[in-house]
Amino acid sequence: MLRPTKPQGTLFQVHGSDELQVVSSPDRVVIKGSSFAWGDVLFFLPFVAFGLLFIGVGLAGSAVGAYEWWMAGEEHCISSDDEPLFTGDGTAHCLDRDSQRSFDTLEASEDRFRYSNGDATMHFRWSAQGDYIVIAEIQEDGYADCDFYRPASTLPMEWSTEDLTYPYIWSARPSWCNNIGLGNDEDFTSTQSAPFDGERLYQVFDSTYGDVYYLEFTNTTVIDRGYLVDANDGLMGVLFPLFFSGVGLFMLRGVNDFRPFQLTFNRPSNSIQWHKAFAGTRFTGWNWEDADLTTLQVKRTSEEVWYSGHHDDDSGYYETKWGDRLSVDVGGVEQALVFFIGPSLNVRQDPFLVALAQALGIDAVVRIESEGEHKTPPVVSEDEKSKGDDTTHSFWSIDGAE
Numbered sequence: 001m002l003r004p005t006k007p008q009g010t011l012f013q014v015h016g017s018d019e020l021q022v023v024s025s026p027d028r029v030v031i032k033g034s035s036f037a038w039g040d041v042l043f044f045l046p047f048v049a050f051g052l053l054f055i056g057v058g059l060a061g062s063a064v065g066a067y068e069w070w071m072a073g074e075e076h077c078i079s080s081d082d083e084p085l086f087t088g089d090g091t092a093h094c095l096d097r098d099s100q101r102s103f104d105t106l107e108a109s110e111d112r113f114r115y116s117n118g119d120a121t122m123h124f125r126w127s128a129q130g131d132y133i134v135i136a137e138i139q140e141d142g143y144a145d146c147d148f149y150r151p152a153s154t155l156p157m158e159w160s161t162e163d164l165t166y167p168y169i170w171s172a173r174p175s176w177c178n179n180i181g182l183g184n185d186e187d188f189t190s191t192q193s194a195p196f197d198g199e200r201l202y203q204v205f206d207s208t209y210g211d212v213y214y215l216e217f218t219n220t221t222v223i224d225r226g227y228l229v230d231a232n233d234g235l236m237g238v239l240f241p242l243f244f245s246g247v248g249l250f251m252l253r254g255v256n257d258f259r260p261f262q263l264t265f266n267r268p269s270n271s272i273q274w275h276k277a278f279a280g281t282r283f284t285g286w287n288w289e290d291a292d293l294t295t296l297q298v299k300r301t302s303e304e305v306w307y308s309g310h311h312d313d314d315s316g317y318y319e320t321k322w323g324d325r326l327s328v329d330v331g332g333v334e335q336a337l338v339f340f341i342g343p344s345l346n347v348r349q350d351p352f353l354v355a356l357a358q359a360l361g362i363d364a365v366v367r368i369e370s371e372g373e374h375k376t377p378p379v380v381s382e383d384e385k386s387k388g389d390d391t392t393h394s395f396w397s398i399d400g401a402e
Helices: 040-070 234-239 242-255 350-360 388-393
Strands: 013-014 021-023 027-034 090-101 105-108 112-118 120-129 132-136 144-151 199-204 212-217 221-227 261-266 271-276 285-287 290-310 316-330 333-341 366-368
Touching: 021 350, 027 350, 040 242, 132 199, 271 290, 290 333, 290 350
Parallel strands: 013 333, 290 366
Antiparallel strands: 021 027, 027 261, 090 221, 105 112, 112 120, 120 132, 132 144, 144 199, 199 212, 212 221, 261 271, 271 285, 290 316, 316 333
């Protein structure tokens, strides 16, 4: 999914040439693994799915934030079909909670009232507390939570949520808030008059939160609504959701992509590309230009090979191994392609090397002398002697080689 780290050293390390295969087309020759690790695919797919989900959520959230930022000042509550509520100072608030319950009868006593609808009954108790009205909805078990309200008629012309703030709420709570009960012994009488003359009562808090909540009573309904301030987060509303996209990208990077690497030789452009399977763009791999595809070389040498420990952890160790290194000249510099761990390969008979040479249209892969090793006279088989000009290449046997 993400561009891999630029490869250092040999691109493939295999224990035998049978682990690789050659796939050729008119313009391209591809070296890739001979088998696909389906077990790895099934293991990593959930992580890839979650990574893509996080990326999608982040991009979608960022798009919404950008739209709200762009629309700010032109349209209010763009994510809602309900009409906004405006405070006296012109601040818009968007509907967040809307509860409207209807009843058949209303009964009231001196400091209580209750709505009934068949077997369903809502009990309330109230009292005046200075400039505020304290109201509690009582549950069937007698429990209630007192809230402070301010009638709309008592608010200034250009009121704001700061006018709905009373820092001494907790100390000003009336004593009856601690022991309410249902008031069954009260003398209730039926009435058609709405509590508080049907005036809207705005809830008061101990701090200014910026949101608006109100109760509104009629003789048959109880309306309870809450509004959140209509505010976009500006640039942060665009950038913050991208954090989720970053998490998704990090997850994909951690998975390191279940697709195996493959190597492509592009003959028309004399270039090679190291990339993930099923993709070959410049964002999914690395390119080397000015490659001499007319000569591939094999050299006997040694490399550090990584051996993993247990499958459930990252333990492991490096060990120096002898083998054959297949390389190509790129701009005058040797680029190692494959390190075959183990015995020397017969460059004219090994199926993989033969198939590679034929696909590239060259006579054969060339074995060259190993650097820093004592060389012995070339060992040439009878078959190679019979090939005439083909024996002009050097086929060296290294002392101590397997």
